[in-house]
Amino acid sequence: MTLLAERKPTTTTGGSPLRPEFLRGFAPLAGAAILLTLLVALAVPADSWQGGWAETRDRTHAAAVLLGIPLALAAGCWQGGRERRRGTGDLLETAVRGALPRFLAPAVPVALWVAVGQLAAAGCVLLATWYCATGDSPYPAVPPADSLLLGSAALAGHAVGRAVRWRLAAPLLATGAYAVLGFLSYDRTEAYARLSPLIDTSVTRVTVWWQPWVSVAWVGGLALAAVLALTARRRATALVPLACATAAAVALVQADGLTRPNPVAQRQVCDTTTTPQVCVNERYERLLPQITEALSGLTGRLEGVDNLPVRFEDHPGRPRAGEVELPGVTPLGWSVVRGKLADPRQYA
Structure with a gap:
């Protein structure tokens, strides 16, 4: 066994x-x-x-x-x-x-x-x-x-x-x-x-x-x-x-x-090559070249004109002396869509 x-x-x-x-x-x-x-x-x-x-x-x-x-x-x-x-x-x-x-x-x-x-x-x-x-x-x-x-x-x-x-x-x-x-x-x-x-x-x-x-x-x-x-x-x-x-x-x-x-929202970044200058809120600084290009037709015709404002601005509140308010880029989805001006001609 x-x-x-x-x-x-x-x-x-x-x-x-x-x-x-x-x-x-x-x-x-x-x-x-x-x-x-x-x-x-x-x-x-x-x-x-x-x-x-x-x-x-x-x-x-x-x-x-x-x-x-x-x-x-x-x-x-x-x-x-x-x-x-x-x-x-x-x-x-x-x-x-x-x-x-x-x-x-x-x-x-x-x-x-x-x-x-x-x-x-x-x-x-x-x-x-x-x-x-x-x-x-x-x-x-x-x-x-x-x-x-x-x-x-x-x-x-x-x-x-x-x-x-x-x-x-x-x-x-x-x-x-x-x-x-x-x-x-x-x-x-x-x-x-x-x-x-x-x-x-x-x-x-x-x-x-x-x-x-x-x-x-x-x-x-x-x-x-x-x-x-x-x-x-x-x-x-x-x-x-x-x-x-x-x-x-x-x-x-x-x-x-x-x-x-x-x-950041209190500061402005400016393009000083134009007259008037173009300034945007620092939150949207990458839009500055697009905005400057969109306004080039206007700023180009103003060259040499007297009594112009110093700059277009985009800070909160009323414009200061010598400034003109820039068309708003906010709220997003209207003038600006996904980081680009939706219609530069209409914005200008």
């Missing part, structure tokens, strides 16, 4: 539990949804921002806040209710891992994919402006801050999805978030409006350097407090991020001002 050799058990080294969540399932779809939504929302009025860095900054930021945050909340909320829909919630309660790791395993991939989707959309928009930019320079701090806001919203939505046993929680949460953001942004004179991540900027103003990051601390602190209140062994630890969020909110509300004049 031959003895059968005892077969040794084979062992397999399992990968990280986050890997399947990152590569498959709902998380990549959530990132793709954010990317497509923002690109479609920005592509429709592309003429109104393409070519101007400040216009690109404002449109991208507004789309990320008003559309991206509600979608991120809904995505996180839907993912948070996944185990309940599958009927595996009780099974997970018996797992060796604690409540916080069980929460983070499905929540972090959605948050990261949502943030990546927003960054990819912002990158596409920046590239669309880069080749036809009329001057100024990009605002690199805005897209990363927006991505952190969306990631925080996804984590907060996941906490809501875990806590609320209702299939309609995700769309209602997105609708409520959109309404709250709209309310906070409705009356800019109120102090509570500063709690909105959407700050009222313009082509002539920029936010102070710390505002985006304090807004991230405000929103992210609330999200982290919700996560810890739901999963931490000691619920009191949620008070730490809640205190940080409160401090950030107080800083936003009590600040003397969250915007300052854009120094």
